[in-house]
Amino acid sequence: LKCNFCGSTDHRHLPFHYLWQGRRFSGRKCAGCDLICLDPMPTDQQLIDLYSEDYFDSGLHGLDAAGVDYETLADARRAAARDFLQRVVRPRHPQAESLFEIGAAMGHFLHTAQAEGFRGSGVEFSAAAVARAREKFGLELLCGDIETLDLSQQQGKWDVVYAGDLLEHLRNPSGVLQRAYDLLAPGGICVMVLPGTYNLLATRLATRLFTLLGRNKQLPDKPYHLYEYTTATARRMFERSFDEVEIICEASKPGGLNLKNRSADYLAKYLLQIINYPLTRVTGRFGDRMTVIARKI
């Protein structure tokens, strides 16, 4: 397995893994650039299985425990999406008129963007979600895989390219960032929100401790996240395709963490977040949510 970013095959294994469909997917860290990915990667068929209809129903990781389906959650997040567009996107590109979303799901964010004055379109992998976006919002999304879809008609046309919780799911994230760059008009910005679990104090400590103890933690999810990013690895990857990169790193409030069960590990994570949350507010490091704003000059 060659690193998607630097091409190195040199790596070490991390003390976590997923178990799914009778196969083990281990975490590994590239020795050349620190990028974290799964080893092995799921096959094409396994990815299709992962994103079959139940992804947005009961299968979406993290939501099962709360008993809330994706659509209910997305409906409730409309105000947050509007706030994000007004507070993060608009000030960085006051003249922007158009927004293209990669991984548009059922179209909630795009529909909010339209209400905020953007001409919007996007692409979504799940045919079920594309059908729901049409039914619910009258949106006509492109249906396909952003890594391979023909986007020649869209190149250089968009002021904003947006993706939320996408980059960690891709097989070829550095290739998709170059595609996002190509979609932008000069002066356009690519805005992506992604998890930064490996920035957390809890994850850094747990990784060291588990390695020391020879423990290997089985994560309760399916292997949806093919990559995990830190502020450093995300910055390197965006800087290769874009001209200017800004990263806002924020920590979830302790009560807002995605704690999957009541084990001691998650209790420790919760307690560490009580320190981590104010620390990240002051330092801008250690946050588990990253917003990247990358510009094409």
Ligand SMILES: [Zn+2]
């Ligand atoms: Zn690498």
